[in-house]
Amino acid sequence: GENVEQHPSTLSVQEGDSAVIKCTYSDSASNYFPWYKQELGKGPQLIIDIRSNVGEKKDQRIAVTLNKTAKHFSLHITETQPEDSAVYFCAASGLNDMRFGAGTRLTVKP
Amino acid sequence: DAGVIQSPRHEVTEMGQEVTLRCKPISGHNSLFWYRQTMMRGLELLIYFNNNVPIDDSGMPEDRFSAKMPNASFSTLKIQPSEPRDSAVYFCASSFYPRDRGDGYTFGSGTRLTVV
Numbered sequence: 001g002e003n004v005e006q007h008p009s010t011l012s013v014q015e016g017d018s019a020v021i022k023c024t025y026s027d028s029a030s031n032y033f034p035w036y037k038q039e040l041g042k043g044p045q046l047i048i049d050i051r052s053n054v055g056e057k058k059d060q061r062i063a064v065t066l067n068k069t070a071k072h073f074s075l076h077i078t079e080t081q082p083e084d085s086a087v088y089f090c091a092a093s094g095l096n097d098m099r100f101g102a103g104t105r106l107t108v109k110p
Numbered sequence: 111d112a113g114v115i116q117s118p119r120h121e122v123t124e125m126g127q128e129v130t131l132r133c134k135p136i137s138g139h140n141s142l143f144w145y146r147q148t149m150m151r152g153l154e155l156l157i158y159f160n161n162n163v164p165i166d167d168s169g170m171p172e173d174r175f176s177a178k179m180p181n182a183s184f185s186t187l188k189i190q191p192s193e194p195r196d197s198a199v200y201f202c203a204s205s206f207y208p209r210d211r212g213d214g215y216t217f218g219s220g221t222r223l224t225v226v
Contacts (some may be wrong), residue, residue, distance in 0.1 A: 032212030042200050043114075043217030044153070051212075091154065093212035096166070100153040 002027040004092050006101025013080050014109050021104045023090035024072045032093040033073045038103070039086045048075070062101060080108045114218035116202050122224045128190040132220045133202030134183055141205040143215060144177055144187050148198045156200075159185065160208050192225045199223070 003026040013019050025033075031052040036044035050057045050064045050073065055062050061080075066073040073092075077084055085108045089099040115134040123129050135142050144156040158166040162179045170177070174193070179185040190198055199222050203215035 034214045036214075036217075043203075043219050045217065046214035049214050093209075095210045098155070098209065098212065098215075098220070102152045 002030055002092050002094060002099040003099050004090060004099045004101045006084065006090050006104060008104060010105045010107070012107045012109065015080060015082060017080055019077045019080050019084070019106055019108075021075045021088055021090070021106070022072060023074070023092070023101050024070075025092040025099075026071065027092065027094050028068075028071065030092040030094040032098075033064070034093070034098075035062075035064060035075050036091065036100075037086045038087045038089065044089055059096050077106075080106075081109050082108050084108050114202055114204050114216050116200075116218035116221050118221060119219065120222045120224075121214070122193055123224065125193055125225055126191045127225075128188065129192045129196075129223060131187040131200050131202075131223070131224075132184045133216075133218060135185070135202070135204030136216055137183065139204035139206050139216070140182075141208055141215075142179060142185050143203040143205075143209075144185070145201040145203060145217075146198045147201060147220070156187070158209055165209070189223075192223075194225045197223055197225050 006023045037047045038044040052093035061078045063076045087103045089103050113156045129182045142159040146154050155169045158176045177187045199220045201220045203217045206214045207213045
C-alpha cells in the first residue's frame with residue numbers, strides 16, 4: 001500500500017516569512033495529493049489539492065508543487081500570518097487508499 | 111450546509127463500557143469514512159462506506175469495533191467493550207465521490223474519547 005512521509009515535523013517561522021513542507025510517497029499509482037490544515041480542537045480542513053497531471057497549483061498565498069518522477073510534493077505558504085499556525089497534513093490517494101503524512105506543526109511568530 | 115456533524119464532542123468512559131460515536135455526513139455525499147487520530151499513529155482509516163455499504167473495513171482494529179450506516183444521513187461507530195488504548199480522537203469524513211476518485215474529504219470536528 002501507499003506510504004507517505006512528511007517533513008519537518010515542526011516548523012517555526014517569523015510572520016511574513018515563507019514556510020515549506022515536503023512529502024514523499026511510495027505508490028506510483030497515486031494520482032491525487034490533497035493538503036489539510038488542522039487547527040486545535042477541529043477536524044482537518046482541505047486547503048489545496050493537486051492531481052498528477054499538474055505540476056503546480058496556486059491559491060493566493062498557498063501553492064503546491066508535484067514531482068511525479070521523484071514522487072514528492074510540497075506545500076508553500078508565503079507571507080505567513082499568525083493564523084496560519086496549525087498542523088498541516090499531506091496525503092496521497094490512489095485507487096484504493098488515501099494515506100496521510102504524520103503532520104507538520106507550523107508556528108508563525110508575530 | 112452545516113458540514114459533517116459528529117456527536118458527542120467529548121466522551122469519557124470506564125474500561126469495559128460500550129461507546130457509540132455518531133456521524134451525520136453532508137447531504138448528498140455518497141462516501142463516508144471513519145478515522146482515528148493518535149499521536150503515535152496519526153490518522154488511520156478504520157472503515158469506508160459507499161452508498162451506505164461498507165466497502166473496506168480492513169482498518170477496524172478488532173472485533174470490539176463495529177460500524178453501521180443504516181441510511182445516507184447517519185452512521186455509528188461502536189466500541190464494545192472499550193479499553194484504555196482506544197483513547198483517541200475519532201473523525202468522520204464524507205465525500206461526494208467514491209474513494210477511487212480521490213477527491214478531498216470534509217471532516218467533522220471529531221469525538222475525543224477517553225477510556226479510563
